[in-house]
Amino acid sequence: TQRTLSLIKPDATRRNLTGKINAKFEDAGLRIVAQKRLHLTKAQAGEFYKVHAERPFYDELTTFMASGPIVAQVLEGEDAIAKNREVMGATNPADAEAGTIRAEFAESVGENSVHGSDAPETAKEEIAYFFAGLELV
Ligand code: ATP
Ligand code: MG
Numbered sequence: 001t002q003r004t005l006s007l008i009k010p011d012a013t014r015r016n017l018t019g020k021i022n023a024k025f026e027d028a029g030l031r032i033v034a035q036k037r038l039h040l041t042k043a044q045a046g047e048f049y050k051v052h053a054e055r056p057f058y059d060e061l062t063t064f065m066a067s068g069p070i071v072a073q074v075l076e077g078e079d080a081i082a083k084n085r086e087v088m089g090a091t092n093p094a095d096a097e098a099g100t101i102r103a104e105f106a107e108s109v110g111e112n113s114v115h116g117s118d119a120p121e122t123a124k125e126e127i128a129y130f131f132a133g134l135e136l137v
Helices: 010-014 018-027 042-048 058-065 080-088 101-105 120-130
Strands: 002-008 031-038 070-077 114-116
Touching: 002 018, 002 080, 002 120, 010 018, 010 058, 010 070, 018 031, 018 080, 018 101, 042 058, 042 120, 070 080, 080 101, 080 114
Parallel strands: none
Antiparallel strands: 002 070, 002 114, 031 070
């Protein structure tokens, strides 16, 4: 079993979609083992997405991620990283498979409702960015 970091992004919390998104995770066999709502500053969003610092969309991305509350969560399950990304669908909702979170809920390539870690190393770092050891059981 594996753990991954998931974020429900501001476009989705704004539209009150947290429960519908969580149902998709649970239906796919992912267990929500930690969860909290928070509102990042632009600096905190910039730190989280620093791998994209040189990308043309970095400023838009970090402004968006600080534009409202997010829900940070740790998902657990067999192959959780890959399974979560499967449930999320492609980055651009226009390319996302039917039934995926992004196909159903995302508004654009930028405002695409969810984030999921992309590898074991980044999952570990990203979980530690949002959750203290004592919050994880
Ligand atoms: P995430 O890392 O959020 O799970 P991802 O791994 O599918 O998404 P990345 O390539 O890591 O996609 O991009 C990170 C985020 O940056 C995307 O989820 C999206 O919000 C934003 N983004 C990516 N490409 C663009 C773009 N061309 N224009 C605007 N925003 C973009
Ligand atoms: Mg990514």
